[in-house]
Amino acid sequence: MPAPPKAPPRRPGELGRASVDARFKKVLPIASPLPSNGPFASALVPEHLNELHAQELKAIGKVSASQTLDRPHKGLVQLLKQEQRRRDKNAEREWTWDEPKFDTPLGKRRLRILNSLFLALSKRGHDGDAYEHDGEIHARAIIGDTHLGLDVQIVGSHRTVRQQGYLRPAPDLPASTPLALRLDPGFDRKDTVSWQDDGDSKLESKIAEIAAAIIVGGEKKFRLGLREAEERAERERIEKEKRRQERLAQLNRQRLQNLRTSGELLRQA
Template sequence: MTTISREALYDLVWTEPVRTIAQRMGVSDVWLKKCCAKADIPVPDRGYWAKLRADKKVIRQKLPPRSPGMATDVTIGTGPRSYLWPPNPEVVLAAPPPTEPTFVESIEAVAVRVDQSLGKIRFVRDLGSAHSLIRHLLDENALRRLKPSDPPYRLRYSEPLFDSPFERRRLRILNNLFLALIKAGHQPWLGEQARNVGVTVGSQKISFTLDHPRARAQASGRIQTPHEAYETLRLEIPATGDSWADDDSGRIEDRLREIILKLIVAGEIQYRANAHTVYENACRRRAEMERRLAEQRDEADRLAREKVIKAEAEQRKMLLRMAADRRAAQDIRAFVAAAITAFGPKKAEESPVAGWTARALGVADQIDPVGRLQITEDGTSIEKPAAAPETEPESQRR
């Protein structure tokens, strides 16, 4: 999976053949072309590179401005994303820091560009050539109307939904909005009873409402509109807070261009807001990882200090024990020397005394740490294990 900016991908496809780039990215050239088309990035026509190699004149198409709501980056390829949990602060901080999103074109300039691209918008009252979403609602409504009414009473949930003048007017307005949005390159969507309404602008879903100002949902899920002034309609875009209603200055049908413009620009506004939210969340996450890393390093330093203190205490304890063993060995040797002196030279040479003397001096040598002392590179002392005392031959024990 590769994520690249729209501008960088445009430069890439006009520097090398698409097939070569696709192989390097691990995708097919058809897939790469679809990604470019989705991002509104032109690619060289067939024969472009052959003409270029033949030194013939070629034309490099310009990169059009980014459409409202379209992402600034293009993701190419698919694959599982691995998430480490808990996150490793060092891995997170090794990535480049988040870059604050900047947009050269102002929202006002985007609105002017969109307005110029809309062209003339006419209100179509006939639903004979309705948008596919509206046509689907009308077909369902017709089926409801054809249901048999033999039972003594007709179930309300099976009654037609769009036979009243109020609902027909709603559908006509939605139909005109959808047709204009499709023409502008954006995909509308529609929910049950035509109440859950919106349009996908680039990568953003923009919802809006078109209903009576005092419409309320019943327990059955049907929308109930007031009987009085049922022709009154209000359209609202929650993402921007813009709204239009039938009043003395005009009806909603007269403001379709303004509404369509606001819906498309709302996609760009929402995209920019989301981009800043993503950046702020990334900054907070990075700050959190820096805090965790600092805590981990402080904890590691604390454990290292404790290890040094413990090692020093062990060294002191070992030195004191070795010094005590050395004194004990010296005491044994002094005691043996005094005993030999007391026995006299002749008796000291006798077998029992000589054997005792050898065993006593062996014990002294065994506990004396001087012969086993070693100094390491870091200046600490270690003691080799004492050798096992030699077993006295059977002949001497007899």
């Protein structure tokens, strides 16, 4: 019988464990998670995050920002198809409430920035996607098995208009309007990191740096998640032991009550 194949080396953000159907639990041993104190190193992941950043930045190399959306990353395809359907409906009718959301110069630039970033991440075997909800872009990066929030928004004050009950950036804002890209690891606007247009240095020139930082962010979130999982398991263990002790105490009280009842019945007899 041939030996089972060796597991591939863990990549940044990966769990390092394979998931199978629960029906196999009787024939396959359950692997314990990686310990939260490491070691984390594999053939593809250095132990220290600053070394991982340098490794990924070098591997990504020079990135040419997307000038158009003619060849979109797969994570933007559905959003762009939805935009095209709105565009087609607009062409068929004199008026429709469901107009394209990102046909402005600035809206198109936001999508191009995400497209450039997703393509840079895919170069390292990672992913990203985005969808539209209530006229806003909701995006995420997928590093291994770890998801992180992304947001591309206008920096500072700008003109707005009210559309369908929401205040939106004015459609005639130029593409040069300053933007910031924010990495939101927990999708909760905590511990965020951001990059923005500054002077002659635009976000488009920082894609490689941002992509490398996001990969490191995915690995960092994975490592923190191990600690949180251990803490959660310990809380559950303590709570389970507390319930067990309470149950034992209840049984002891019931046993004593039964003994007292039996003694009383004997005296009455």
